[in-house]
Amino acid sequence: MSNSSYASDRATGSDTPAAPSTGWAGLVVFAGVMLLTLGVFQVTEGLVALFKDDFYHVTQGGLVLQVSYTTWGWLHLGLGLLSLLAATGVFLGRIWGRVIGILIAFLGALLHFMFVAAQPVWAAILIGMDVLIIYTLAAHGGAVRREN
Numbered sequence: 600m601s602n603s604s605y606a607s608d609r610a611t612g613s614d615t616p617a618a619p620s621t622g623w624a625g626l627v628v629f630a631g632v633m634l635l636t637l638g639v640f641q642v643t644e645g646l647v648a649l650f651k652d653d654f655y656h657v658t659q660g661g662l663v664l665q666v667s668y669t670t671w672g673w674l675h676l677g678l679g680l681l682s683l684l685a686a687t688g689v690f691l692g693r694i695w696g697r698v699i700g701i702l703i704a705f706l707g708a709l710l711h712f713m714f715v716a717a718q719p720v721w722a723a724i725l726i727g728m729d730v731l732i733i734y735t736l737a738a739h740g741g742a743v744r745r746e747n
Contacts, residue, residue: 630735631689634682634700637707637728641679644721648672671714678707689736697736704732 647654649672682703688696708729715722 626735627689627739630700630732631686631696633728633732634689634704635686637704637725637732638679638682638686640725641675641682641707643679644718645672645674645676645679648675671717674710678703678710682707700736701733704729704736708733 648668652668681699685696685700685703689700690696708726711722711725711729
């Protein structure tokens with residue numbers, strides 16, 4: 600049984616051992632938990648936008664992009680489900696989980712920025728989570744290793 604890691608660290612099946620996990624592994628796992636939490640929040644926000652338009656502070660015309668709350672709901676719902684998938688990949692130590700996680704967090708930050716008029720405090724919290732996820736997965740995502 601040999602250790603394996605991200606493809607960028609060493610080739611699969613190589614006899615050379617992978618670099619040891621660092622102290623940043625805990626932060627990467629935390630980013631995975633944040634990505635999982637963000638996914639749940641996105642799904643919830645999407646369902647609210649789909650089923651209860653009057654929940655938000657402004658009408659559709661007051662948003663940065665003037666589209667229906669149904670469109671926003673589907674965007675949030677889709678992004679939330681992709682976030683849950685990416686979190687699974689991060690927990691498994693997969694490079695695709697890291698890449699998708701960074702892309703989802705970036706798209707989520709843009710989406711929340713455009714949605715800030717509807718829920719300003721909530722959008723600011725989620726943008727902060729997105730920035731933390733991007734930094735952690737980009738800078739220290741390779742710290743998590745998986746066992747074969």
